[in-house]
Amino acid sequence: MNKKLIAGNWKMNGSLDDSKGLIADVVNGIFGSQVLLEYCDFLVCPPYLHLYAVRHALHGNDSVAYGAQDCSAAANGARTGDTSAEMIADSGCSHVILGHSERRQHHGETDETVRRKAEMAHKSNLITIICVGEKEEERDLGVQEEVVAKQISGALPDSANAQNTVIAYEPVWAIGTGKSASAEDVKSMHGFIRRKLQEKLEDSNKLRILYGGSMKPENAKELLATENVDGGLIGGASLSADQFLKIAQAALA
Ligand code: PGA
Numbered sequence: 001m002n003k004k005l006i007a008g009n010w011k012m013n014g015s016l017d018d019s020k021g022l023i024a025d026v027v028n029g030i031f032g033s034q035v036l037l038e039y040c041d042f043l044v045c046p047p048y049l050h051l052y053a054v055r056h057a058l059h060g061n062d063s064v065a066y067g068a069q070d071c072s073a074a075a076n077g078a079r080t081g082d083t084s085a086e087m088i089a090d091s092g093c094s095h096v097i098l099g100h101s102e103r104r105q106h107h108g109e110t111d112e113t114v115r116r117k118a119e120m121a122h123k124s125n126l127i128t129i130i131c132v133g134e135k136e137e138e139r140d141l142g143v144q145e146e147v148v149a150k151q152i153s154g155a156l157p158d159s160a161n162a163q164n165t166v167i168a169y170e171p172v173w174a175i176g177t178g179k180s181a182s183a184e185d186v187k188s189m190h191g192f193i194r195r196k197l198q199e200k201l202e203d204s205n206k207l208r209i210l211y212g213g214s215m216k217p218e219n220a221k222e223l224l225a226t227e228n229v230d231g232g233l234i235g236g237a238s239l240s241a242d243q244f245l246k247i248a249q250a251a252l253a
Pocket of ligand 1: 176178215233234235237
């Protein structure tokens with residue numbers, strides 16, 4: 001059985017002390033239930049400024065990986081406010097989330113931007129979590145597969161493979177709304193994504209496809225048991241160690 005990737009996207013939340021407390025609680029929870037590590041890989045993506053505190057709190061404990069929520073498409077230089085993939089890798093991160101719908105919405109990111117960022121991230125040996133997903137009106141029109149197919153073909157660079165890339169299917173209408181997609185819709189979309197990846201990559205069957213969008217302890221068991229769901233990208237519920245670990249426990253069943 002492939003291990004599920006249980007990934008927390010902390011977004012722009014919490015104080016430095018909150019992040020320190022959260023990572024300590026996550027690590028203690030895993031320590032108290034080590035069987036989780038047989039079924040799950042763990043990742044947390046704190047705000048950039050809290051990455052060092054998380055790294056420090058982990059003291060080299062590799063039961064939880066950590067990553068960033070974005071990176072620049074440029075290697076270095078005059079990019080005020082940006083953070084390069086190399087800096088992220090240098091700070092000990094293994095992963096970077098790219099193309100989250102909040103970045104597409106608030107920062108005008110396009111598939112082309114995401115592709116360039118992913119290329120940079122791969123050059124720095126980061127694993128990219130590339131987010132795709134349709135908006136509510138697109139689902140209402142029934143064009144969700146076209147939307148996601150376009151995002152995959154536009155955002156995945158030639159450097160992508162199953163080792164350095166994860167896809168997160170996050171329907172925009174399910175993010176932070178408490179309304180997750182149904183297991184049936186997730187099964188159908190993840191199957192579709194798998195077929196799309198097969199056209200593009202040789203090792204596509206090994207590439208993880210995560211579901212994200214209001215995943216919580218109550219719906220995690222069903223979602224994580226769905227075909228082609230290799231883990232979750234969890235926003236709100238990842239801010240509580242208890243909820244985050246209960247989601248992981250749901251992968252055991
Ligand atoms: P949510 O966020 O779990 O709060 O819906 C998921 C995400 O945006 O990655």
